Amino acid sequence: MADVVRSLAGVAGLLADVVGHSEVLTGAEISPDYSHDEALGTDAVVPVAVVRPGTTSEVARVLQIASERRIPVTARGSGTGLSGGAIPESRGLLVSFERMNKILEIDTDNHVAVVQPGVTLQQLNDALEPHGLVYPVFPGEASASLGGNVATNAGGMRAVKYGVTRHHVLGLEIVLPDGTVMRTGGKFVKSSTGYDLTQLVVGSEGTLALVTEVTVKLHHKPAHQVTAVAPFGSLDEVTHAVPVIVGSGLGPVVLEYIDAISMSAITSSAGLDLAVPPEVKDKALAYLVVVLENDHTVRLDEDTESLATSLSELGAIDVYVLPPQAGRQLIEARERAFFVARASGVNDIVDVVVPRSSVAAYMSAVADLAAEHQAFMTGCGHVGDGNVHLSVFQPDPDVRERLLHALFERSMALGGAISGEHGVARAKKKHYLELEDPSKLALLRRIKAAFDSERILAPANTLFEDATDPGSDDTRGYVG
Numbered sequence: 001m002a003d004v005v006r007s008l009a010g011v012a013g014l015l016a017d018v019v020g021h022s023e024v025l026t027g028a029e030i031s032p033d034y035s036h037d038e039a040l041g042t043d044a045v046v047p048v049a050v051v052r053p054g055t056t057s058e059v060a061r062v063l064q065i066a067s068e069r070r071i072p073v074t075a076r077g078s079g080t081g082l083s084g085g086a087i088p089e090s091r092g093l094l095v096s097f098e099r100m101n102k103i104l105e106i107d108t109d110n111h112v113a114v115v116q117p118g119v120t121l122q123q124l125n126d127a128l129e130p131h132g133l134v135y136p137v138f139p140g141e142a143s144a145s146l147g148g149n150v151a152t153n154a155g156g157m158r159a160v161k162y163g164v165t166r167h168h169v170l171g172l173e174i175v176l177p178d179g180t181v182m183r184t185g186g187k188f189v190k191s192s193t194g195y196d197l198t199q200l201v202v203g204s205e206g207t208l209a210l211v212t213e214v215t216v217k218l219h220h221k222p223a224h225q226v227t228a229v230a231p232f233g234s235l236d237e238v239t240h241a242v243p244v245i246v247g248s249g250l251g252p253v254v255l256e257y258i259d260a261i262s263m264s265a266i267t268s269s270a271g272l273d274l275a276v277p278p279e280v281k282d283k284a285l286a287y288l289v290v291v292l293e294n295d296h297t298v299r300l301d302e303d304t305e306s307l308a309t310s311l312s313e314l315g316a317i318d319v320y321v322l323p324p325q326a327g328r329q330l331i332e333a334r335e336r337a338f339f340v341a342r343a344s345g346v347n348d349i350v351d352v353v354v355p356r357s358s359v360a361a362y363m364s365a366v367a368d369l370a371a372e373h374q375a376f377m378t379g380c381g382h383v384g385d386g387n388v389h390l391s392v393f394q395p396d397p398d399v400r401e402r403l404l405h406a407l408f409e410r411s412m413a414l415g416g417a418i419s420g421e422h423g424v425a426r427a428k429k430k431h432y433l434e435l436e437d438p439s440k441l442a443l444l445r446r447i448k449a450a451f452d453s454e455r456i457l458a459p460a461n462t463l464f465e466d467a468t469d470p471g472s473d474d475t476r477g478y479v480g
Helices: 008-019 056-069 121-131 146-152 197-201 235-246 260-270 278-283 297-313 324-335 337-343 356-372 397-413 429-435 438-451
Strands: 024-026 049-051 073-076 093-096 103-107 112-115 169-175 181-185 210-217 224-232 254-259 286-294 348-353 376-382 387-393
Touching: 008 024, 008 049, 008 056, 056 073, 056 093, 056 169, 056 181, 056 210, 073 146, 073 210, 103 121, 112 121, 121 146, 146 210, 169 197, 181 197, 224 235, 224 278, 224 297, 224 324, 235 254, 235 286, 235 297, 235 356, 254 260, 254 324, 260 286, 260 324, 260 337, 260 376, 286 297, 286 324, 324 337, 348 397, 356 376, 356 387, 356 397, 387 397, 397 429
Parallel strands: 049 093, 073 093
Antiparallel strands: 024 049, 103 112, 112 210, 169 181, 169 210, 224 286, 254 286, 254 376, 348 387, 376 387
16 A cells, blocks of 8 residues: 555544544543453553444454554453453554444354354343353353453353353354455354364464354253252362262253352352351361253252262262252352452462362462462362362562462473463463473464464464564554
8 A cells, every 4th residue: 555654643544434433542532441351460551542343344444454554453352351362552453342242143943143243141142042042151251242252262160061162163254464354164063174263263362363253052041950059178079079970960060169268258249148057167168069950840859969969978068959049149159259359359360270180189289389479379160170260369479470380380280271261361471481382382373473474463462472573673563
């Protein structure tokens, strides 16, 4: 383009010609909400401009403009992420998908929904309710967007039964950094045709392409649920009970451990009394929360009785089957645990994952590392799939970084990974680059280059030490 305009005003004008003047925000027009997500320990960053496209063609043209000028681009859904993935570049653009929030199709014959990336989990499941269907991936925040969930491969408590986002994404419409639009996958559940580009983009944290449409698999929604709470005298007993429950054929939809401190905090915050006697609370160091579901109350009652018997045989101090409303409130309270921890002054949140059989060994290491680093840590997690969430209270940033590194290193030594569901992005990038296999990182960098040779997409989230072009000692082309 011969008349490339490199000034801020010129680029903003070009973007306004694409999406409309009211959908390009600059300067004081940019709300502080656009400068961060929910990650702890990351700094807010105000971009040069926020662009709010309404169509795929607008997204393509925005990326063309950014690519021609090598302007960094960061995508944003609802901003509920916990890894800093939606934090923009100070010399870049933030592409917010809030206007692309339509459910394009609910296909009851194929049990799929086709949605734009700004559609929220709450919005989708409200629309599915009359059809008796559900999109079962729920990472704990109903306002989270499907586009954001795809970017981080979001999981949640229901993963023990239903899996995570990548198990439900059948197809995508994506826009490459140069503005090329393509479709991957479709309304079919299996394919052996070429590389699986759909799954490559899922979990890529906005570094390979921008997602403009998602086709997701839906499930029948069972009519009835039961929530059981089993206090145990030790976490070891909880972790040893888990494989038995998983292998029992009961098919729990939630299998969650919550330590005694976290249980007290989340129930107090929610004003919820589980009617656990004081003498039991005094003995309990950890709780196992199990949710079962079924269309038939008789079968559900039989499964609940079988569950209670198994838990008692596995060492539970007692088993409490909650009334339906209390059960829903407990699950909602657990899903809000992050906000309870944040209100308590937590310094960081860890979401490592290890093989399910290694949770006890990992938690033993956690206790040793907490003592070594003079930190206080409480936890809960999706123990059914080995995902451990830890609230880390250690105000010294240097000590905390060493502690986090040790926690990540230990999880990988046990055959696990640094992040089970929140992603790496800015928050864990340093640790990931230091701990991951260098040959794997080299391959991933070549994949990044194949998609985004100019490295304009979320450069701070990528697998490079710097956020600028590795072959350049300047920042030419960046606006600002």
